[in-house]
Amino acid sequence: MTSNTVSESYAHRLATNRLGLWLFLLSDAFMFGGLFITRVYLWGDTRPELNQTLGLIVTSMLLISSFFMNRAETAMAHGDRKGFLRGTLVTIVLGIAFLAGVIGVEWQIAPFGVSEDAYGAVFFMMTGMHAFHVLTGVIFLLIVWNNARRGRYSVEKHWAVEAAAVYWHFVDVVWIFFYPALYLIGKVG
Amino acid sequence: MSKKTNFLSLGLVRGVFAMLVGMPLGMGLVTLIRLAVGLPAWNAEPAWVVGGLVGAVAFMIGVGSLSDWFKLAAGGELPEHPAGAVNGWARYFNFTLDHKVIGVQYGVLSLLMFSIAGLFALIFRTELVQTGLQYLNADEFNTLISLHGIVMIMAILLGVAAMSNYLTPLMIGANDMAFPRLNSFAFWINVPSGIFLLSSLFLGGFDTGWTGYPPLSVRAPLGIQMFFLGVYLFGLSSILGALNIIVTVVRLRAPGMTFFRMPIFVWSAFATALISATATQLIALSFQMVMFQRLFGMGFFDPARGGNVLLFQHLFWFYSHPAVYVFVLTGLGTISELLPVFVRKPLFGYRWVAVSSLGIALIGFFVWAHHMFTSGMSEFLRVPFMYSTLLVAVPTGVKFFSWVATMWRGKMSFETPMLFVLGAISIFLVGGLSGPPNAVVATDLHLHDTYFIVGHFHATMFGGFVFPFMAAVYFWFPKVTGRMFNERLGKLHFWLMFPAFFVQSFGQMFIGLFGMRRRIADYDPALGFEQPNWLITIAGMVIALSVLIFFINLVYSTKRGPVAVANPWRSRSPEWLLPSPIPEHNYPQPLEIVGEPYDYGLVGSVFVRIPSTAVIEEPVK
Amino acid sequence: MNEMEKQKQEKYKIGLIVLGLLALFTVGEFVISVTGNNWVAVFVVIALIKAFLVLREYMHIGRLFGGPEEHP
Numbered sequence: 105m106t107s108n109t110v111s112e113s114y115a116h117r118l119a120t121n122r123l124g125l126w127l128f129l130l131s132d133a134f135m136f137g138g139l140f141i142t143r144v145y146l147w148g149d150t151r152p153e154l155n156q157t158l159g160l161i162v163t164s165m166l167l168i169s170s171f172f173m174n175r176a177e178t179a180m181a182h183g184d185r186k187g188f189l190r191g192t193l194v195t196i197v198l199g200i201a202f203l204a205g206v207i208g209v210e211w212q213i214a215p216f217g218v219s220e221d222a223y224g225a226v227f228f229m230m231t232g233m234h235a236f237h238v239l240t241g242v243i244f245l246l247i248v249w250n251n252a253r254r255g256r257y258s259v260e261k262h263w264a265v266e267a268a269a270v271y272w273h274f275v276d277v278v279w280i281f282f283y284p285a286l287y288l289i290g291k292v293g
Numbered sequence: 294m295s296k297k298t299n300f301l302s303l304g305l306v307r308g309v310f311a312m313l314v315g316m317p318l319g320m321g322l323v324t325l326i327r328l329a330v331g332l333p334a335w336n337a338e339p340a341w342v343v344g345g346l347v348g349a350v351a352f353m354i355g356v357g358s359l360s361d362w363f364k365l366a367a368g369g370e371l372p373e374h375p376a377g378a379v380n381g382w383a384r385y386f387n388f389t390l391d392h393k394v395i396g397v398q399y400g401v402l403s404l405l406m407f408s409i410a411g412l413f414a415l416i417f418r419t420e421l422v423q424t425g426l427q428y429l430n431a432d433e434f435n436t437l438i439s440l441h442g443i444v445m446i447m448a449i450l451l452g453v454a455a456m457s458n459y460l461t462p463l464m465i466g467a468n469d470m471a472f473p474r475l476n477s478f479a480f481w482i483n484v485p486s487g488i489f490l491l492s493s494l495f496l497g498g499f500d501t502g503w504t505g506y507p508p509l510s511v512r513a514p515l516g517i518q519m520f521f522l523g524v525y526l527f528g529l530s531s532i533l534g535a536l537n538i539i540v541t542v543v544r545l546r547a548p549g550m551t552f553f554r555m556p557i558f559v560w561s562a563f564a565t566a567l568i569s570a571t572a573t574q575l576i577a578l579s580f581q582m583v584m585f586q587r588l589f590g591m592g593f594f595d596p597a598r599g600g601n602v603l604l605f606q607h608l609f610w611f612y613s614h615p616a617v618y619v620f621v622l623t624g625l626g627t628i629s630e631l632l633p634v635f636v637r638k639p640l641f642g643y644r645w646v647a648v649s650s651l652g653i654a655l656i657g658f659f660v661w662a663h664h665m666f667t668s669g670m671s672e673f674l675r676v677p678f679m680y681s682t683l684l685v686a687v688p689t690g691v692k693f694f695s696w697v698a699t700m701w702r703g704k705m706s707f708e709t710p711m712l713f714v715l716g717a718i719s720i721f722l723v724g725g726l727s728g729p730p731n732a733v734v735a736t737d738l739h740l741h742d743t744y745f746i747v748g749h750f751h752a753t754m755f756g757g758f759v760f761p762f763m764a765a766v767y768f769w770f771p772k773v774t775g776r777m778f779n780e781r782l783g784k785l786h787f788w789l790m791f792p793a794f795f796v797q798s799f800g801q802m803f804i805g806l807f808g809m810r811r812r813i814a815d816y817d818p819a820l821g822f823e824q825p826n827w828l829i830t831i832a833g834m835v836i837a838l839s840v841l842i843f844f845i846n847l848v849y850s851t852k853r854g855p856v857a858v859a860n861p862w863r864s865r866s867p868e869w870l871l872p873s874p875i876p877e878h879n880y881p882q883p884l885e886i887v888g889e890p891y892d893y894g895l896v897g898s899v900f901v902r903i904p905s906t907a908v909i910e911e912p913v914k
Numbered sequence: 915m916n917e918m919e920k921q922k923q924e925k926y927k928i929g930l931i932v933l934g935l936l937a938l939f940t941v942g943e944f945v946i947s948v949t950g951n952n953w954v955a956v957f958v959v960i961a962l963i964k965a966f967l968v969l970r971e972y973m974h975i976g977r978l979f980g981g982p983e984e985h986p
Contacts, residue, residue, distance in 0.1 A: 120471050122977060122978055123539075123543060123978065124475075124536060124540045126978055127536045127540065127570055128536060130570070131532050131570050131571055131574055134572065134574040135574040135575070138575045138579075138608055141608070142593070146593070146599065146600065146601060146604065149952070149954075156944070156947075156948055160940070160944050163940060164940065167936050167937070167940065170968060171929055171932070171933040171936075171972075173972070175926060178922060178925045178926060182918050182921060187922075218591055219589060219590030219592065219598075220592070221598045222592055222593070222600050223599070224591065225585075225593050225598075226593075229582070251366075269972075270974075273968050273972045276968055277965045277973075280964045283940075283961075284943060284957040284958075284960070288943055288944070288957055289947075289952065289957050290954075
């Protein structure tokens with residue numbers, strides 16, 4: 105590959121990887137968009153009665169986790185490995201707390217079952233698909249955290265860190281839309 | 294050069310074994326979970342679904358597709374291009390990074406699925422020759438038409454991927470795809486997918502047609518879950534493959550290869566990939582929702598619980614209509630690519646043709662509801678969707694005018710690939726012209742769900758994919774194998790397939806206009822459709838015979854064909870600068886772009902050259 | 915190294931500002947909803963602003979279109 109037609113420098117490779125990751129996220133966004141459309145189609149201008157306090161708490165946890173993720177990535181880009189490990193650990197803990205809040209609490213106290221009506225179907229599908237992405241994000245972060253601990257990344261070369269961070273923020277962005285869709289918009293029906 | 298390869302060490306074989314282990318494991322897992330939460334231990338549906346998923350993952354592990362990524366996750370480093378582990382024929386059955394091998398893998402699997410789906414068609418077509426049910430019952434008939442549809446779609450997607458994988462990096466002067474491991478993953482995931490689709494035959498089949506509309510699909514036998522799984526996996530393949538194509542085209546073009554100097558095929562592969570990478574998510578989502586309605590009783594499509602079946606149709610067609618542009622755009626790109634070669638004239642309106650592919654892809658996102666004019670959706674949606682659908686004819690027309698103008702006063706020669714190109718153009722014209730009657734609400738209300746639709750889409754599929762694909766196989770056969778195919782058999786293939794296709798397609802449209810319903814196992818003898826149905830079936834058999842000749846030609850010529858000359862068609866495309874078959878890392882030196890791609894017949898013009906080697910220059914007459 | 919540390923603190927500060935804005939908007943939409951208002955357009959606009967902030971400042975979408983690395 106030394107005599108490639110296109111220079112195979114790390115910077116070139118990095119930009120290629122970036123485009124690939126963002127296209128994947130774009131593709132994934134269509135799936136979440138489909139879920140959003142489903143919510144609008146089946147619920148219209150109504151929403152189920154959900155625990156507002158819990159909704160605000162889990163949303164805050166996810167947003168704060170994004171803040172720490174950003175901090176961690178910035179730390180890595182500036183040679184602060186300790187800061188990265190700390191920030192990522194907080195992110196992981198908050199991510200798991202989010203999962204516990206949604207699946208462990210919200211799913212149990214929801215005033216409808218999975219198979220009861222369209223409220224149940226859409227609510228469990230949207231939160232479930234999102235939680236699945238949070239879970240994969242946590243696993244991704246654990247892998248990156250472990251590799252960083254063993255010194256696999258440097259200031260110049262830490263694409264895996266960037267990818268994990270961008271993916272994490274993407275999952276956050278999805279929730280930015282899902283939170284009002286599930287908890288805020290519409291009259292309680 | 295190929296060392297003796299043990300059969301059991303082939304990736305494919307290892308994958309299948311792993312799958313055979315994985316599926317029972319998954320089934321056991323479900324059973325254990327069910328026991329743990331106090332449900333009755335055995336339930337066939339979740340067991341097969343989870344078993345299938347675990348089996349698919351096991352297959353990918355067995356084939357060796359995931360080992361590099363596991364290594365990476367464990368903190369290892371990966372070489373950009375590891376030294377070729379396997380050589381010779383065995384690499385076609387193994388995990389490999391070479392985009393040309395993957396392209397051939399796609400192509401062969403495509404032809405295999407194509408034959409299976411065609412066989413299903415012959416079985417149920419023969420049943421239709423006479424009224425009454427002779428040797429199939431209604432359920433078997435329905436399963437066969439459904440599988441014919443979906444397996445054909447899979448075959449076409451594989452064929453599209455075959456062409457874009459093999460050709461795109463070569464045409465833009467790259468040495469491989471942007472993500473070779475992802476590329477190989479995207480191919481191999483199709484194998485479990487195909488196994489699942491076909492296994493539905495043995496799990497009760499499914500009687501919904503390939504569209505799988507609820508509420509029918511909610512009540513269908515277990516086979517439909519395997520159908521969903523299969524679609525899910527090849528959809529994943531489609532998304533990842535498309536993503537790879539986009540990144541490759543954007544990032545790996547040779548210096549000087551601007552967007553408007555790319556071979557036109559690359560444009561269509563790019564436009565195709567834009568659709569596949571995004572819209573495919575929605576068919577997956579719609580099928581997943583039906584799957585979950587069956588597994589967990591979620592009420593998405595149950596009106597009694599506030600669900601709505603129309604939601605499924607909206608989500609489903611948001612992919613499944615653009616999907617037809619995925620099928621045809623690559624084919625139309627092939628036509629535009631090959632036509633100038635055999636006419637020895639520049640492609641007329643290169644820029645317009647290039648942009649028209651993007652235009653079709655874009656408009657394709659806004660036409661889905663024309664499949665739903667009779668579904669009971671809000672009536673005000675009908676007219677906007679009618680107009681957006683008719684708008685598709687504009688960029689498609691651009692392509693047609695370009696082809697006609699390219700041929701105008703050209704020096705045509707009629708080798709087999711050219712015959713298939715011309716056949717494709719004429720058939721696609723029929724397919725295209727029979728489209729607007731379906732798009733216009735007033736006529737569609739009559740035509741909906743009749744055999745006219747069947748005739749229409751078979752014409753678009755044959756003109757937009759099958760014929761161009763055959764042209765491409767013949768055209769690049771010497772490049773892939775280094776040998777020439779048998780021209781006489783190739784012409785025989787064409788002259789059997791071409792007229793037979795017209796009989797079939799016009800026959801279908803004819804009986805459709807007179808009221809023959811599609812997807813129906815039996816019809817009233819008083820309608821007088823026995824004779825046309827008989828003709829259609831005979832035509833279908835002739836097509837099958839011609840495809841058989843095609844296969845014989847391919848197999849025989851791969852082994853015994855005469856060694857091909859360096860550039861048998863005098864094409865200007867960069868891949869013909871390289872020896873055939875092409876060595877593992879395509880270009881020894883960076884490609885230099887010095888001219889325009891389609892200046893055929895312009896004396897002394899050059900498109901590309903590799904420094905210190907030959908150029909393809911237009912000769913003086 | 916000192917220069918790098920300063921840059922890092924600078925970026926930390928931006929991250930904190932973004933978090934503040936996100937908190938502000940989230941509390942805003944929450945209050946709008948629990949006080950019984952159903953202003954769909956406002957919810958949509960707030961979500962779009964929040965998403966824009968995250969895409970721009972946390973996900974660095976600009977890197978996609980920018981030239982080579984801006985790392986020190």
